[in-house]
Amino acid sequence: xxxxxxxxxxxxxxxxxxxxxxxxxxxxxxxxxxxxxxxxxxxxxxxxxxxxxxxxxxxxxxxxxxxxxxxxxxxxxxxxxxxxxxxxxxxxxxxxxxxxxxxxxxxxxxxxxxxxxxxxxxxxxxxxxx
Amino acid sequence: xxxxxxxxxxxxxxxxxxxxxxxxxxxxxxxxxxxxxxxxxxxxxxxxxxxxxxxxxxxxxxxxxxxxxxxxxxxxxxxxxxxxxxxxxxxxxxxxxxxxxxxxxxxxxxxxxxxxxxxxxxxxxxxxxxxxxxxxxxxxxxxxxxxxxxxxxxxxxxxxxxxxxxxxxxxxxxxxxxxxxxxxxxxxxxxxxx
Numbered sequence: 001x002x003x004x005x006x007x008x009x010x011x012x013x014x015x016x017x018x019x020x021x022x023x024x025x026x027x028x029x030x031x032x033x034x035x036x037x038x039x040x041x042x043x044x045x046x047x048x049x050x051x052x053x054x055x056x057x058x059x060x061x062x063x064x065x066x067x068x069x070x071x072x073x074x075x076x077x078x079x080x081x082x083x084x085x086x087x088x089x090x091x092x093x094x095x096x097x098x099x100x101x102x103x104x105x106x107x108x109x110x111x112x113x114x115x116x117x118x119x120x121x122x123x124x125x126x127x128x129x130x
Numbered sequence: 131x132x133x134x135x136x137x138x139x140x141x142x143x144x145x146x147x148x149x150x151x152x153x154x155x156x157x158x159x160x161x162x163x164x165x166x167x168x169x170x171x172x173x174x175x176x177x178x179x180x181x182x183x184x185x186x187x188x189x190x191x192x193x194x195x196x197x198x199x200x201x202x203x204x205x206x207x208x209x210x211x212x213x214x215x216x217x218x219x220x221x222x223x224x225x226x227x228x229x230x231x232x233x234x235x236x237x238x239x240x241x242x243x244x245x246x247x248x249x250x251x252x253x254x255x256x257x258x259x260x261x262x263x264x265x266x267x268x269x270x271x272x273x274x275x276x277x278x279x280x281x282x283x284x285x286x287x288x289x290x291x292x293x294x295x296x297x298x299x300x301x302x303x304x305x306x307x308x309x310x311x312x313x314x315x316x317x318x319x320x321x322x323x324x
Contacts, residue, residue, distance in 0.1 A: 012310055019313060020278040022255035028174035030166045034184050038166050038191045042150070042158040045195035050153050052199075 143208035144201070151198040158195075166191060168209065168280075169216055175275045176220040178264040186219045206289060213280070213290045217272050224268060262312040270305035277302050 009017065030038075138146065138156055143165065149157035169190050173183035193215055194208070205211070263271050269291070276287045277298075284302075288295045 015313070016278070016306060016310055019255050019259040019309075022252045023175070023259045023279050026253060026256035027167070027171035028180060028183060030170040030184070030187060034170070034187060035162060035166055037188050039159065039162050041188065041192045042162055042195050043155075045192070045198070046150060046153060046155070046158055049151060049199055 144203055144205075147194070147198050147201050147208055148203065150195070151201065161194075162191070165194070165208070165212065169212055172213060172275065172280060173216050173220060175260070175263060175279060176217065176268075176272060177223065178260055182223055186216060186223065189219055190215045207286075210286055210290055213276065213282075214292075217290065221268050221272075258313060258316050259309070262309045265312060266305055266308055270301050270308065273298055273301035274305035274309065278306075 136156075138149075138160055141149070141157075141160075143161065146154075146157040146161050146164075150161060166187060170183060170187045173186040173190070174180060177183050177186065190212055194212060197211075201208075263275065266274065272291060273287060276282045276290060277284070282290070284295050284298050288298045291298060291301075293301075
């Protein structure tokens with residue numbers, strides 16, 4: 001490879017170019033030890049960059065909770081939903097008598113007399129708990 | 131089974147630096163093998179001392195790694211940035227030492243066959259040039275090396291040196307005149323007949 005881009009060179013340019021070409025071919029090269037030090041520095045810096053990025057990123061669980069809450073309409077909506085779920089569970093375990101009678105009426109209306117006789121208050125769960 | 135070509139091999143230095151900042155270990159290895167020899171060669175040409183050139187190389191590469199998270203793609207080329215960092219580090223060392231570093235072996239011969247007369251002449255030319263470069267003022271040396279050995283264009287050299295293109299041309303012209311005058315004295319010894 002020659003450094004001269006011109007087609008015709010003065011003797012002085014040719015003289016210098018011969019030296020530049022020689023210098024390019026005899027470039028000082030890094031030895032393995034230097035390459036290893038540079039690679040080790042790269043690994044150290046990269047690890048600290050990753051740690052810094054990790055610290056700056058919000059936790060995944062927090063992020064997940066926030067997005068679900070946002071979909072539901074925020075904290076007030078989530079509180080109402082929790083109350084409704086608790087009430088539903090309680091009605092399932094210990095329904096009031098009126099609810100049991102209503103369930104019997106409904107099943108008898110549909111002609112399921114065998115099923116109606118088996119409907120008991122709380123479907124027997126409350127008694128079992130006691 | 132034939133090995134698949136690595137798509138990262140063709141990636142630009144700038145793209146690899148962004149990948150490095152995102153934790154890609156392969157990008158780090160590629161940048162190390164691609165840039166360290168260039169940085170080392172340039173540092174040696176500016177300093178003329180292998181040990182100091184190695185220190186500058188490690189420091190310049192370390193600065194590059196640290197710069198990676200803030201690197202902007204539309205910024206100067208990675209190599210332009212590196213040449214500037216290397217030059218600043220070298221000039222700092224030269225000014226601190228207040229001396230010209232002794233010339234060491236000008237790198238390893240390309241093929242190791244150092245006994246061949248042509249090879250010896252090549253080595254002698256490279257060493258003579260390094261001596262002559264060492265005697266140049268810092269800025270002239272930097273401009274000549276960037277233009278005639280690293281083969282950068284004048285606009286990029288102007289960017290590296292933070293000078294106008296005219297100032298770069300002037301530095302190169304003066305540097306070459308001084309080099310030529312120094313080397314002429316050794317031309318017979320080096321096997322040149324004009």
